[in-house]
Amino acid sequence: MAEKENLSALFDGDTTDRRLIDALESDVSAQEAWKSFSVTRDVMRGDAPQSLNWDIAGSVAAALENEPTYSGETAENVVPMHVSQPTPEVARSGMPSWLQQMTQVGMAAAVSLAVIVGVQQYNGGSVTDPVLAGAQPPVLQTIPLSGSAEPVSLSREPLQSTSDEAQLMEQRRRVNAMFQDYELQLRLNADDIADKNDLLTPEVSIQD
Incomplete structure (x- = not known):
């Protein structure tokens, strides 16, 4: 991390350390970091080319090399765990x-x-409960539009x-x-x- 910070400072012109310049000429990782800084700056400024040459295959190959390998012997030694669930009949038989x-x-x-x-x-x-039925508001009937008058009643019992x-x-x-x-x-x-x-x-x- 400190090496990348020093390279970033050298790239921005904040330092002119001769040792970093010498290391940049011989260190491949430092050269890759310098290239990444350059591409990032071009992208931020809008000066990046239309097609960038990203070495994705090389990155994937390097990641696969660092990946730990699993042999067949290790897989054979793994014992699968099977937890059996009781059937409804067995579960009911265990209840009092x-x-x-x-x-x-x-x-x-x-x-x-x-x-x-x-x-x-x-x-x-x-409502069949008399207490709840008594709590219902009274219904006031008026003369319908057909012209025939009906007697006014304050309550009507539900018909069942x-x-x-x-x-x-x-x-x-x-x-x-x-x-x-x-x-x-x-x-x-x-x-x-x-x-x-x-x-x-x-x-x-x-x-x-």
Whole structure:
């Protein structure tokens, strides 16, 4: 790096060191650096020729010579690492039974909730909850453009078919039954764990 800085100073005329001039006459790398400085200056001034003779092949050959070689013996000694992933059946078999049941109940509840929301959206977003229905703003009906007058009403009850209401009630009943079964399974598993802990805990007798 210092040699290139000295050559740059000599090229710019900032120094007239005789040793650098002598080294420039015999050192090939210094001559290449001097050539690079000259081309850079011509390009910056706009005096560069139309076609520059860049020795790209020589640079690539020099880089390949400095590249470390890898023999076939080295490649044969490399042992590939294969990490096997468990199948879904093996992964589920390693889970405790109560966790599997809880996962199934949670998935069923999520699907049922999605079905209920989808049915409500399909019915036009009607609200069946009386609390939410009471929060809706009143609808004021006026005389239509056809000329026939209608009585003014402050509220209109949403019209729903009996089959849709029965379907919603059945879906809610199933969701409630799933949650009750889920709570029962948790209680039973908690009791089993407590009984196992009692059996594993040794009794300590205190003697006077």
